[in-house]
Amino acid sequence: MMQAFRFDLCELPDETRGLRADVRAFLATELAKVPAVTRAQTWSGSDPEFSRKMGAKGWIAMTWPKKYGGHERSAFDRYVVLEELLAAGAPVGAHWIGDRQSGPLLMRFGTEEQRQKILPRVAKGECYFCIGMSEPDSGSDLAATRTRADKVEGGYKVNGTKLWTSGAHTAHYMIGLFRTHLDPQNKHAGLTQFLVDLKTTEGITIRPIRDLAGKAHFNEVVFQDAFVPDDMLVGTEGGGWNQVTAELAFERSGPERYLSSFILMVEMIRELEKRGGAEGAREIGRLVAHLVTLRQMSLSVAGMLDKGENPALEASVVKDLGAIFEQDMPVRAHELLGIEPTVGAGSDYEQVLGYLTQTTPSFSLRGGTREILRGIIARGLGLR
Amino acid sequence: MNELQTILADSVNGLLAERVTKNLIQSAEDGVWPEALWSELEANGLTRVLVPEAQGGAGGTWADAAIVLKAAGRHVAPLPLAEAVLAHWLLAEAGIAAPDGVLTVMEGDLTLSAGKLSGTARRVPWGRQAAHGVALVGGNLVLASLDGASVAPDINVAREPRDTLTLKDAAAQSAPVALPENALRLYGALVRACQMAGALDYLAAQTVAYANERTQFGKPIGKFQAIQQQLAVLATQAAATGIAADHACASLKKGDAAFEIAVAKIRADDASSIATSIAHQVHGAIGFTYEHGLHFATRRLWSWRAEFGAGAEWAESLGRETIARGADALWPYVTAR
Ligand SMILES: Cc1cc2nc3c(=O)[nH]c(=O)nc-3n(C[C@H](O)[C@H](O)[C@H](O)COP(=O)(O)OP(=O)(O)OC[C@H]3O[C@@H](n4cnc5c(N)ncnc54)[C@H](O)[C@@H]3O)c2cc1C
Numbered sequence: 001m002m003q004a005f006r007f008d009l010c011e012l013p014d015e016t017r018g019l020r021a022d023v024r025a026f027l028a029t030e031l032a033k034v035p036a037v038t039r040a041q042t043w044s045g046s047d048p049e050f051s052r053k054m055g056a057k058g059w060i061a062m063t064w065p066k067k068y069g070g071h072e073r074s075a076f077d078r079y080v081v082l083e084e085l086l087a088a089g090a091p092v093g094a095h096w097i098g099d100r101q102s103g104p105l106l107m108r109f110g111t112e113e114q115r116q117k118i119l120p121r122v123a124k125g126e127c128y129f130c131i132g133m134s135e136p137d138s139g140s141d142l143a144a145t146r147t148r149a150d151k152v153e154g155g156y157k158v159n160g161t162k163l164w165t166s167g168a169h170t171a172h173y174m175i176g177l178f179r180t181h182l183d184p185q186n187k188h189a190g191l192t193q194f195l196v197d198l199k200t201t202e203g204i205t206i207r208p209i210r211d212l213a214g215k216a217h218f219n220e221v222v223f224q225d226a227f228v229p230d231d232m233l234v235g236t237e238g239g240g241w242n243q244v245t246a247e248l249a250f251e252r253s254g255p256e257r258y259l260s261s262f263i264l265m266v267e268m269i270r271e272l273e274k275r276g277g278a279e280g281a282r283e284i285g286r287l288v289a290h291l292v293t294l295r296q297m298s299l300s301v302a303g304m305l306d307k308g309e310n311p312a313l314e315a316s317v318v319k320d321l322g323a324i325f326e327q328d329m330p331v332r333a334h335e336l337l338g339i340e341p342t343v344g345a346g347s348d349y350e351q352v353l354g355y356l357t358q359t360t361p362s363f364s365l366r367g368g369t370r371e372i373l374r375g376i377i378a379r380g381l382g383l384r
Numbered sequence: 385m386n387e388l389q390t391i392l393a394d395s396v397n398g399l400l401a402e403r404v405t406k407n408l409i410q411s412a413e414d415g416v417w418p419e420a421l422w423s424e425l426e427a428n429g430l431t432r433v434l435v436p437e438a439q440g441g442a443g444g445t446w447a448d449a450a451i452v453l454k455a456a457g458r459h460v461a462p463l464p465l466a467e468a469v470l471a472h473w474l475l476a477e478a479g480i481a482a483p484d485g486v487l488t489v490m491e492g493d494l495t496l497s498a499g500k501l502s503g504t505a506r507r508v509p510w511g512r513q514a515a516h517g518v519a520l521v522g523g524n525l526v527l528a529s530l531d532g533a534s535v536a537p538d539i540n541v542a543r544e545p546r547d548t549l550t551l552k553d554a555a556a557q558s559a560p561v562a563l564p565e566n567a568l569r570l571y572g573a574l575v576r577a578c579q580m581a582g583a584l585d586y587l588a589a590q591t592v593a594y595a596n597e598r599t600q601f602g603k604p605i606g607k608f609q610a611i612q613q614q615l616a617v618l619a620t621q622a623a624a625t626g627i628a629a630d631h632a633c634a635s636l637k638k639g640d641a642a643f644e645i646a647v648a649k650i651r652a653d654d655a656s657s658i659a660t661s662i663a664h665q666v667h668g669a670i671g672f673t674y675e676h677g678l679h680f681a682t683r684r685l686w687s688w689r690a691e692f693g694a695g696a697e698w699a700e701s702l703g704r705e706t707i708a709r710g711a712d713a714l715w716p717y718v719t720a721r
Pocket of ligand 1 (some may be wrong): 127129131132133134135138139140141163164165166167218362365366367368370371372609
């Protein structure tokens, strides 16, 4: 029998209902005037003011200890808030990474001083993070990281280039994966994670990169003799590979991995309300079936996280299936309705389609490509 | 799964793994009724998993039934276990005592008059074998004797009996039930979705195992990345179907689960098309032979995905309801279920 991965049903506790209603009411007011095409960006959209409001509501760092500014709530409370934000298309990008992975990473591997200094600000929605993993020659092959951190008096001198760093232009900190030691026999050894203060460190140049739609939300980050003090090392020197693997489990486990095209689904239904017809109904019915199933799988992962289990494999499954669903959406919309996508003008549907048609290729790249995820799943199946 | 469910899963899977041999399936496909296995399933109470204890059943929930139904699919048990589980549940819901002998469910143009059932039921699973059939006529659940029914035998692609039964004034008992008009199709779709989840688990396990055994170019084909990627897809499709079926079963304890059942049947249908294709591709020619057992599962999936409403049929009604509720109601609806 298949024991490779397990998806146990996980029902949200009834106590989460009130919270859901609160979040929904808050978003209804906050987003009332935000156009659909802006909401379609969901967790790629960034709005520090909105993030601070989230912090004030206590909807960031929800599960963290109070001593770090957290709210000690359950993983399910957090899940409900996340899925409501995503489904409504809230601009959560600024604080998303800190809340999802950098904060939890510091909680697990950071020093007490790092936690005290940074986490409460993350919780307030004031301090933002970016992920410094990819490089020009190190994409899927993350262990090929070349950016070097060489030991010097009191710290490390960093040289190299990080690439595709989402939000580096607005973030306060990067968690960077650098090479502190080169062992040609073992490229997974000698990697170390660092907290990099992007606002004050000299020798860092951040250049925005325009994506195919003309938007600049990811960057090239060049380090030239940038000095990072000893107390900014995260975890253990040389332990970066294990730490980054744990971090990727956080990165891949959330509902954003299947809800990125949800706003288009809503706009498709709005179009079909006018048109009717069996074909459109069938398409929507199928999409609903996939949506509901993915939500159950995603909840199951949340349940594992709540129990302190490691759902890395299950998260890869949801991310792979989720990306297919998200990428299928504009294709289905196009085949069904045949309406030309637009940019800058047009109906909500046309603009959302314009945005997502151009954006969906990234959904099976960011956070680990489809092929890499399937490789992880295949390993779980005992094939590698 | 709780502890009792683990015990149930172990025992039903153990029993079926031992009894449902290739020979047994083949002889069933040649028209031989597996009497001994049927008696054993009945003796073990597996057909009455959903019947309350007070009525001589196991008093199980739909989550328990899912375990039995998935096992029936996983081991491709060639008898109407799923149909009997459903029929017994319907009878219990209506408060009609279940008779002995093989039970099946019937859909068709049936009329009940003065305690007699008449009309034609098409594609009745194991109609030829069943002593009694359960049908929904109007708001009534009907248990009819199939003693005098005329049987036009037929089969589905999996060579499971799907017979046309013509009844003339068949002796029947009936009682009103508080179930939707399409309950037979709905719950039929649910039991099929569960069976499909089981069959898909089997396909994934079998295909991974084969890929680890079969050697070409000096290594197991499972070492080729192209094969690994396909197997990952197969396994994720099986997992999705499994949780969709579990979700539908779990939702029944809250009452109406028509929405979740439609979701499960659609998801199972989509997964079956992808998974059967991958399983056969990875098995090569050997999987295309009658001798190799792979097709016992794939042919069932090809039939089951269309039975009790294909994915397309359920998707259309689910889609119509969704559109009628309106775009902005989608998320509130999904999260309120
Ligand atoms: C919108 C967006 C935002 C991003 N944000 C960040 C960020 O904030 N921080 C960050 O560090 N990175 C970020 N990334 C980078 C992302 O993690 C990488 O794009 C990803 O890891 C793939 O690397 P690559 O682009 O170099 O592609 P490559 O690794 O060169 O892959 C190209 C193709 O080859 C395939 N391939 C590669 N290796 C194998 C293999 N072993 N087997 C089979 N196929 C293989 C890949 O699957 C892919 O199809 C972002 C990317 C995008 C698109």
